[in-house]
Each structure stands twice: as structure tokens, then as C-alpha cells.
Amino acid sequence: MFSIRGGFGLSFRTTVGKIRGLGYRATPQRLAVIEALASGRHQSVDEIQARCPGVGIVTIYRTLDLLCGSGLARRLDLGDGKPRYELAEDHHHHLICQSCGAISEFEDCPLEERLPREASDFEVSFHRLEVYGLCGGCRG
Amino acid sequence: MFSIRGGFGLSFRTTVGKIRGLGYRATPQRLAVIEALASGRHQSVDEIQARCPGVGIVTIYRTLDLLCGSGLARRLDLGDGKPRYELAEDHHHHLICQSCGAISEFEDCPLEERLPREASDFEVSFHRLEVYGLCGGCRG
DNA sequence: ATACGTGCAAAGTTTTTGCATCCCA
């Protein structure tokens, strides 16, 4: 029922490893959700479900909660109202076109160790950055 | 019914002005929503509604859509699943404690003109940054 | 055996839509 093919990326393997390390079972349904997340960025619940045939929507929600609660995945709001999910390991940020809604990514984080001084009383774990504007196509 | 008191901040006035400039009517309900937004940051729909007695929830949703669609307000996801709204003019970023959920802000944006080179084909309009970690109280 | 996980169905929330009424430019 759940054919698990080979050739996953790093994110998939490390995420599965961490799930086990945390004491959770790596069930076929969970593997399917993680594989779905590993195979594309910023996916909505719909898109994740479409990549997990045979897995109930309730299990998908519970797995996403589990992953987000463990810090292995994160939920994003990219402006269209739908929550989107990504594996946490994959650090990058988003460019969102306000005209056509296209989402692209960029890898080189402009923050690095540049986080605010005011945050001195705050132990930074991770951050999230989204840049909005107009993509090449929409600028015309 | 809608008592509009004086003494608003800049955000309130400029937002109302822009609403009019865009050709929309500045109705009492819209003013109430804008006033609510101007009086606190990152508020949920519930909180906004509580500050707008007498305004129907449908109107609140429609006004938030109008404001976000016009770029006068923005929706945020600060990790707790509830959408939150803020006036766009007020540029700042958030620190979110992963333990207690407390949200604080910081004003000095570490990005400024530091936005990515890859974005050269992208006309930046604004950005959003959220920093997650542990607040002073939760670090112990 | 036992505790964890899944799925169905139902309940709960949140958000959107249809439509009649209201009201300001």
C-alpha cells in the first residue's frame, strides 16, 4: 500500500532519524508525509495530502502537528491564507509576488548572525523571513 | 453607536487617509477596525472584534481583506495557528517564545538594504521577519 | 500484552457567500 521508493534527500533521512530519536514510531504514514515534505517546499495541506495517497487527512494533520511540535517542520503563512509546511532543516527564505502569487526561494540568508541587539535577553533558535514584491514577469 | 474618540496615532490617520485615497468609503465600521489595529499589534480576529463592539464579524473579515488587499495591513502567522493582523505602516519584527508563546517586537530591522542579490529580478516591496526562541523568563 | 498510531465519523471553528436592507457621496 505504501510503496517507499529509494533515493531520498538528506532532509528526509535526517528527519526520519530524528523522529525515531524522539521516541516516535516511523510508520508508513509518517514516512509518506515526511517524503511529501521533502519533495517540495511550502506545500499546503492539500498538496501534501495529494502526495500521500491512502493516508487519511486526520493522520496528515496529526503528523504535521507532531513534526512542527518537535521542531522538525514549520508552518508558514505566505499571504494567501493557507498554512504551508516545510521541513525545518532546509533553511531558506521566500520571495512572494504580490501580483501573481508565485513563490520562489533564496538560500543565502541575509541575517546570519545579524540578529537584533534588543534580543539579547532572548535566546534565538531560528528565524523566518519572507520578502514580498513583484517578480520579473509581473514587473513587465 | 460608534463613538470615535480622539487622539489616534499616526498609523490610524494615514491609514484612513489612504483608504479614502483608494476610493473606498471610510465608514464607522472600517474606522473601528482600523482603530483597533492601530491600538495594538499582532491581534487575532477575536481581539480585533472585541475592540469593535457593534461591528459584525463578517464586516471585520471583509475590512481586513480590504486592508490587506490594499497593502494597508498585513496578516501574520506567529506560530499558534491563528492569523494575526497589523497595520502595514508600522514596520517592526517579532520575537516569539517557543515555550510560553509570548510575542515581543523589535524595531531596528537587521535587513534594511541587505536584501538578497538573487532578488535582483524581483522588485522588493516589503518583508517580514520573525525570530523564534526562548524569552528571558523561559530561559530561567 | 501494551502502548502507540490510524481512520472514520462527528463536532467544533473559522471564513466565505447570498441576499435584503441601509446609507453615504
Place this chain on the structure above:
DNA sequence: TGGGATGCAAAAACTTTGCACGTAT
């Protein structure tokens, strides 16, 4: 007065919960 705006009720969409059955250790 005429089109924009509001509000109610209903519908739709989204998410969570209860519970019985499965399934790995």
C-alpha cells in the same frame, strides 16, 4: 438615487476530537 457597505443566516472549508480497531515492540 445609485452603488457601495453592512448584517444576518446559511454554506463551505478547515481542523480537532472521540472512539474502536490495528499494529509494532
